[in-house]
Amino acid sequence: MGLALLAVIWLITFASTYFFVAKTWWFPAGMSAASAAIDHQFTFTFITMGIVFVLAQCGLGLFVWKYRDQGAASKVEYSHGNLKLEVLWTGLTAILFIGLNLMGSPIWAAERFEPAKPDAVPVEVTGMQFAWYFRYPGNDGKYGKTSPTLIDPSAGNEAAIGLDTDDPASKDDVVAGTMYLPVNREVDLTLRADDVIHSFFVPSMRFKQDAVPGLAIHMHFTPIETGDYEIACAELCGLGHYKMHGMLKVVSQADFDKWIADREAAKQ
Amino acid sequence: MATTHTIHAHAAPQGFVRKYIFSLDHKVIGLQYYFLALVAVFVGMFLSLLMRIHLIWPTASLPLFGELKPETYLSLLTMHGTIMVFFVLTTAPQGGFGNYFLPIQIGAPDMAFPVLNMLSFWTTFVAFVVMIAAFFVTGGAPLHGWTGYAPLSALPSAGPGEQLGADLWITSIAIFCLASLMGALNFITTTLDLRAKGMTLMRMPLTVWAWFVTAILGLLAFGVLLSAGILLLLDRNLGTSFYVPLVVVNGQVMGHKGGSPLLWQHLFWFFGHPEVYIAILPGMGVASQLLSTFSRKPIFGYKAMVYAIMAIGLLGFMVWGHHMFMSGMSPWSAFSFSLMTMAIGVPSAIKTFNWLGTIYKGRVRFQSPMLYAIGFVSLFVSGGLSGPFLAQPVLDIPLHDTYFVVGHFHLIMGVAAIFGMFAGTAYWFPKMFGRMMNETLTRIHFWITFIGTYAIFMPMHYLGLAGHPRRYSQLTELNYLKDLIPLQTFMTYAAFITIGIQLVFVFNLFWSMFKGPKASDNPWESTTLEWTTATPPPHDNFGGVTPVVNHGPYEYSVPGAPKDYIMQTDPATAAAH
Numbered sequence: 052m053g054l055a056l057l058a059v060i061w062l063i064t065f066a067s068t069y070f071f072v073a074k075t076w077w078f079p080a081g082m083s084a085a086s087a088a089i090d091h092q093f094t095f096t097f098i099t100m101g102i103v104f105v106l107a108q109c110g111l112g113l114f115v116w117k118y119r120d121q122g123a124a125s126k127v128e129y130s131h132g133n134l135k136l137e138v139l140w141t142g143l144t145a146i147l148f149i150g151l152n153l154m155g156s157p158i159w160a161a162e163r164f165e166p167a168k169p170d171a172v173p174v175e176v177t178g179m180q181f182a183w184y185f186r187y188p189g190n191d192g193k194y195g196k197t198s199p200t201l202i203d204p205s206a207g208n209e210a211a212i213g214l215d216t217d218d219p220a221s222k223d224d225v226v227a228g229t230m231y232l233p234v235n236r237e238v239d240l241t242l243r244a245d246d247v248i249h250s251f252f253v254p255s256m257r258f259k260q261d262a263v264p265g266l267a268i269h270m271h272f273t274p275i276e277t278g279d280y281e282i283a284c285a286e287l288c289g290l291g292h293y294k295m296h297g298m299l300k301v302v303s304q305a306d307f308d309k310w311i312a313d314r315e316a317a318k319q
Numbered sequence: 320m321a322t323t324h325t326i327h328a329h330a331a332p333q334g335f336v337r338k339y340i341f342s343l344d345h346k347v348i349g350l351q352y353y354f355l356a357l358v359a360v361f362v363g364m365f366l367s368l369l370m371r372i373h374l375i376w377p378t379a380s381l382p383l384f385g386e387l388k389p390e391t392y393l394s395l396l397t398m399h400g401t402i403m404v405f406f407v408l409t410t411a412p413q414g415g416f417g418n419y420f421l422p423i424q425i426g427a428p429d430m431a432f433p434v435l436n437m438l439s440f441w442t443t444f445v446a447f448v449v450m451i452a453a454f455f456v457t458g459g460a461p462l463h464g465w466t467g468y469a470p471l472s473a474l475p476s477a478g479p480g481e482q483l484g485a486d487l488w489i490t491s492i493a494i495f496c497l498a499s500l501m502g503a504l505n506f507i508t509t510t511l512d513l514r515a516k517g518m519t520l521m522r523m524p525l526t527v528w529a530w531f532v533t534a535i536l537g538l539l540a541f542g543v544l545l546s547a548g549i550l551l552l553l554d555r556n557l558g559t560s561f562y563v564p565l566v567v568v569n570g571q572v573m574g575h576k577g578g579s580p581l582l583w584q585h586l587f588w589f590f591g592h593p594e595v596y597i598a599i600l601p602g603m604g605v606a607s608q609l610l611s612t613f614s615r616k617p618i619f620g621y622k623a624m625v626y627a628i629m630a631i632g633l634l635g636f637m638v639w640g641h642h643m644f645m646s647g648m649s650p651w652s653a654f655s656f657s658l659m660t661m662a663i664g665v666p667s668a669i670k671t672f673n674w675l676g677t678i679y680k681g682r683v684r685f686q687s688p689m690l691y692a693i694g695f696v697s698l699f700v701s702g703g704l705s706g707p708f709l710a711q712p713v714l715d716i717p718l719h720d721t722y723f724v725v726g727h728f729h730l731i732m733g734v735a736a737i738f739g740m741f742a743g744t745a746y747w748f749p750k751m752f753g754r755m756m757n758e759t760l761t762r763i764h765f766w767i768t769f770i771g772t773y774a775i776f777m778p779m780h781y782l783g784l785a786g787h788p789r790r791y792s793q794l795t796e797l798n799y800l801k802d803l804i805p806l807q808t809f810m811t812y813a814a815f816i817t818i819g820i821q822l823v824f825v826f827n828l829f830w831s832m833f834k835g836p837k838a839s840d841n842p843w844e845s846t847t848l849e850w851t852t853a854t855p856p857p858h859d860n861f862g863g864v865t866p867v868v869n870h871g872p873y874e875y876s877v878p879g880a881p882k883d884y885i886m887q888t889d890p891a892t893a894a895a896h
Contacts (some may be wrong), residue, residue: 052685059770060697067701067777076781076806078717079799092713100704107671107700114678115693118614119685127876127883128680132620136676137669144668148661148707155711156654162713163650180477180569202567213567242647246568247471248580250645250720254786254799259716263580263647264470265564283797285645285720285788287464289471289478290390293791 053119060112064105071097082280082301083256084237084273088158090257096151103147167239167271172232172307175241177212178249178262179204181291183282184212187225187311194241195221202245212245225314230299233307234277242268250286253299261286274301331858341441343433344858348440349419350751355444356411357825359402360737362451364818366399371811375804377793390479392792393462397480398454400465401488404594405495406447408736412601413537414443414502416743417530419751421506423849424524426515426866428859431508435501442498450491453484461485464790466591469562469583470575473554476568486555489548496545499537506534515848517868521625522887524847524872525618528625529604532632533597539636540593547586554578584646588639596635598732599699600628602739603670606695609742610674611873612845613689614681615883618873619673627666627673634663644712645719653712660710667703671696682876686843687761691742694769695735701773702731705780720790723783726776734772741765741824748831749838753855756835760827764820771817778806844884847872851888 070076081090118125175186175194182204188194195218202213208226215221232238242251244262252259258272274280284295302310332338342348372379373387380386387395418436422429430436453460461480463472467488475482510531514523523531550561554575562583563575611618618624640648640656674696683689705727708714718724741764748756782803794800794807841850848868852861866888874885 052690053683056685056690056693059766063697063770063773063777067773070778070781076778076785076803078784079786089713089716092711093708093717096708096711096714100707104700104704107675107704108697110675111678111693111696111700114675115683115685118678118681118683120615120682125682127614127616127682129617129876129878130619130680131617132623132673132676136672137620137623140672141665141669144665145662148664149658151707151711152657152661155657155713159650159653159711159713162716163653179567199565199567199572202572203570205570246566247474247477248468252720252786252788254717257717259645259719261646264566265578265580266647268647281797281799283786283788287393287462287468287471287790290388290393290462290792292393293389293793294796296797 053116057112171237171239181295189223252285352414359406394460408598427513439501446494503537526604544590609692616681619676688746721783726779754835774813
């Protein structure tokens, strides 16, 4: 029985670890400026936790086999513990855990403490059951007024977010169901939700943030490769949660300018 | 038995109803909690099986529910989580085993407040009935998840199931909170006031410490959830706006104004995180008790274990914000919540090291309770070590609300805690029912369940890394999820086998209750007080005798002692402690 336990625990340990190390199922390639730092922090955490995982599980398997009851041959060491060992592993664990926390903190601070840079592209993201809308303020750099009473999700785009077309600032606002961003420029996001909580999740950008009714949450990230990236909703928002997805198209600055100009022209 | 009633507040009951239904005996009440949890766990498992089938075969017609609509999937998910957390993980380890064995292990004739004890069980029962009723009302059970985030949970128009079903869901939880508060008071008072002579705090078995600290957590946490639930009911039915700002649902402006969705999350997780420890601490206690008993060796670092339980209890109230790193809460507060969460990993690690230290240089007997206890340690390590990933806000950016989290909490708070219950069942079955469980069936059940749970829950971590959001009823909408379907399929097959084998456990349970070989008073050669009394224990636990405690709880293999264990009640001269 001891040997069977050892074999099964070791097998589970190595099989589990193998699929992590082989990266059989893994993060999509990181396509934002912060991805490298976040992935590095993950890798470092994975290596340290992985070592503890393998040692603890292998130790468990080994001990139950090695110290199995073998009748008179087994001698038990009568002991109530060992203070030195207790202090040692308490200290080491504390250093490891707190150390991980301190290592990750600057990355978090860079992502969330600092506002977006002044030259960032402003985009307002609105979540509603079950769609994402993206608003660009246009040449005036100002978002026009919206009003709850004007919201009509079935009409889509401008009407879906309740844009007040009488407001001069809203004349050049562009609202789209697909998110366009220029590559290598920071985006200054304003996240909103109309009805319930949604969560704006772009795995390739290593970006996630809840959109909460009543709050305008400011966030930023910088895409570094052109391409199409899927947007998911990560907060349970109702029966259509699974299909509340969108597309982020990261394009060159020229293509982005052209896209905006075309949308502006179409509005006039 | 002539002196039975002399030390006892209430007489042994006569008649079926007073003996088995409205009983004041903590042992009967403990079994009532246990069997309620057993019913609940099968309901919860059945729901999870339906979900697993639906994910792989979305158009399959399922028993009771037919072809699942997206909202029905979410109802199953909500009810699965709620039933498992409240009526299984909170009910069996604490209400069940705690009720039965806490008084006996401290040498008391019953709980401090037997009537309150009966009341808390029957209140829990009512809560369960109300919860199940949510399935049968118009609109069905709610779809807002076991965490019930507002405004989704606060707006009847936000989805099917959010009408009467959601009201019943909240009401049930509120009733459950009341029951848990009564239970917690009883546990705390009993531990502090009814210990036998010689049962000092530092001689209490670690199971008792775990139940005691769990009760304190319950007392502080359930009151907050109760209040939060009442506010939610007010928002839903009386037009208040605690949790709901001005919102527009499907083009309709709702009548609310100025509420805060994050307030619900703060209140919910102020309960919700301690709840994790309410579920797992009793399992830790059982694992400690069993590892020592079946390694024939004193627990390694008893005092460190006690302080670790206390530290977990204390820190458990300072970490709730780690569920909210992506919620829009101030990013600065994430800093301290993360630090406290990392800190709570330290006492958890101490416990793991001490369990390994207990086995080290012991003499391990592989009887079935020990197999489950070893399984517990393995699952606790696996589930625990994904904690330091999620405790870092920066890693929550990719991992929060993905299957990584689902894998993490199922391993640690789900199946590790359930292995604690298996271990407790196998260990105390002879004492509770006077018979032994079938060892062959128990072993078959252990091996398949142990491997099966890893096969189900380890792959969830891989899904999470790949960005698979949780609570998706279909896997065909997001393109990148399609590559993950084979892994999901594997997990569904693993779930089939693992859930199927639980029938063997239940069969063994009931068959052995009536047909198992008769158990002696102390079949495992354990040391704690429940093994000094008759099997099953008489109404007042010790047959009119008040036990006197002379030893710590885990005196195994004491040099010079005649046997390899010293009962806590053995004469003081027998050994050093």
